[in-house]
Amino acid sequence: MDHQSPTPPVTRQSSGYTHGFVLTLSCEDKPGIVASVTTELAGLDANIAESNQFWDRQTNRFFMRIAFAASEETAKDDVERALKPAIERFGMKTTLIDQAKKPKIVIMVSKFDHALLHLIYQIKVGWLDAEVAAIVSNHEDSRRFAEHEGIPYHVLPVSKDNKTAQEEALLKIVKDTGADLVILARYMQVLSDTLSKRLFGKVINIHHSFLPSFKGAKPYHQAFERGVKLIGATAHYVTPDLDEGPIIEQETERVSHAMSAEDFVATGRDIESRVLARAVKKHLESRVMLNGHKTVVF
Template sequence: MTEASFILTLISAPLPGIIAAISTAIADLGGNITETNQHWDRPADRFFLRVAFVGPGGLTVAAVERALAPTVEKLGLDLYVVDAARPPRIVAMVSKFDHALLHLLYQIRVGWLRADVVAIVSNHEGARRIAEHEGIPFVHLPVTPETKPQQEAALLDLVEETGTELVVLARYMQVLSDDLTRSLSGRAINIHHSFLPAFKGANPYKQAYQRGVKLIGATSHYVTADLDEGPIIEQDVARISHADSADDLVAIGRDTESRVLARAVKSHLERRVLLCGARTVVFAK
């Protein structure tokens, strides 16, 4: 029988014996640890742990949780176990610019990202052809000030009906309401241009070109009510020069955005990101 595989994450006070207790429980189940990461955040006085392990075929998440229940209760752990063999379900949202979406779909197709895209949602029709080509359901939710509440409700219904674990804003250019961001807390990731703090609004790369910047970049973060200020998951920069045109900056920026978003999504889906207040603990592979 094929072996089962799991990922365990936990957040707790930094108590002695946590790793020993978890390791012993896994061993008692016949499990074997394949990867472990831990971090003690001293300013926050919190301990973070991620353990990947395999076990006998037929071992279930419920059985693992039962075995760990005494340790969870004794030490007061915030513990979560997932079946690592099952691809997580995601909804991808996009507006007119589809570069980040296409990169995401490509990385899923070649297996670098393990995910099941249950729907592509857009406030425009342009992404329909991409969805049809990939065999993914397309959901058109045009947004106006009058329709925004019911369209966001429709999105939440879609998330719940499909069992979606992550909503990816792949250059979705609508500001989500506070109610929606609260409903998707920790379950929605966005991408935006970073290292351009002075260039807000339309055409940030044109503004950057006009000011002669030497670095452009991108930041991927969890969505919160504070626009583009959620806990940061992944960032990167690209060096540019006076020889690059405004169009060059746009092209370089789009490439950076696509790669940063894909890396952030991969880290989240592999349960490598744990929230520490307004910050994140991101365990590298």
Template sequence: MSEHSYTLRIACDDQPGIVATVASALASRGANIIESNQFWDRQTNQFFLRIATSTPENVSKAEIELMLNPAVDRFNMKLKIDDLSRRPKIIIMVSKFDHAMLHLLYQIKVGWLDAEVAAIVSNHEDARKIADQEGIPFHYWPVNKENKIEQEAKLADLIKETKSELVVLARYMQVLTNDLSSQFYGMIINIHHSFLPSFKGAKPYHQAYERGVKLIGATAHYVTPDLDEGPIIEQETERVSHAMSAEDFVATGRDIEARVLARGVKYHLEGRVMLNKNRTVVFTQ
């Protein structure tokens, strides 16, 4: 029998019977649970559940929503269902440093990341050649104080026109406005070239070098109006030493940035990230 795959993400106050009720509803239509992750935050009493399920082909997303409505009402759930047969679209934004973008494109090409790049947006022309080689629409939108609002309006329109589910700031060196960050909260991932919350803002590797740190890292996080303070999705560190220069720190950091951003994007696109106020619950497997 042909099958269809969905992921379900559920958040609500913790109480007995949540998993059993959801599982029973899915089983009633022949759905098979192939992966299940759950977490109870004792401090907030919030319960988070992610289920990957395989269903008979004739079971639609709308039907799953309908059969889970009693559970949603009973437990006051927030429910999101993703259809895994649909390849998610993303927009990549980049300035001059293209290493993180190139790594994303490679991981998509080899199939590790399941996504379609709807557009590459930049405030510089440098990435146009790469976009043309990959057959990806390229938008050159230089940004200054006078046109920032106008350019962000173009981005908002592009997200809606392409039906993109995620905007990836792959070393896009412009601060987004509070309005745009709020409008698309949970839909924009940034790679910060530092192990947040340390060394925010500009030139964090040079800041780390001046402090003589022994570990440097990178952080993939959701963008919020508070600069570099959005919920963290993924991080990684690498050991450095006094014998390394600031430029060595930067070179080491570039490798970390590319890996961390790719993992953060993958977790998001696979529905493995759930927002828990200013933190995240990440079900890696």
């Protein structure tokens, strides 16, 4: 797999390259895929800023991500039309992102707001390029913060009797805001199988352990009781299989016998915030591609 440092959108005013796009594609691996795509982009007088590719030998699937810039007059439809012959020839599954459109996100949170606050901060300083369309919670705790930031705040208390209705309300919020991604920033409710399927590939969760260890309640206390030497966090896509979705990002940190359970929790909060933010950034930049139960991350 070819890992490269993130490349910012190319905006060379003097050369006329002012419109940035990101193309991702996957298909059965065959000769000529890269040539067919780059030839069509050259025909549009586009300039390639970054290119990553990966061949999964086990499944014979080919994955590619290309960031490129074109003239201001080049529209998304123009690119799609130019690429259509190559897409049909190789049976490609593609997505094309217009970087002029800022992605919108919905953040879901319960009472622990550290991951939420970190995401908002990274947006404020420009490291994350996104617009928070709404914050959704099953508690009132983060309302004051949301109102201070000017972010719409929706409280949807969940019980076994109203879960279906509340999830429909969530889907309406996602649809009405045009959100591209839903982020579970320590949202302590399990999404139903139906909702997980309807939003497949568009929901990222931060799990407060280095999966698959220590599932369920109080994972850091479980880790403390077991005397572990490493704790961590996992950011993954949500699927109907609880905490089994394709993993995007993980991190661990060393702990010791001298630390208390509260020290474990504090360390865990920091890891969770960092891991979730990195996963969100990679998703928003179209650097994550689903490969069965796994991901290809460029």
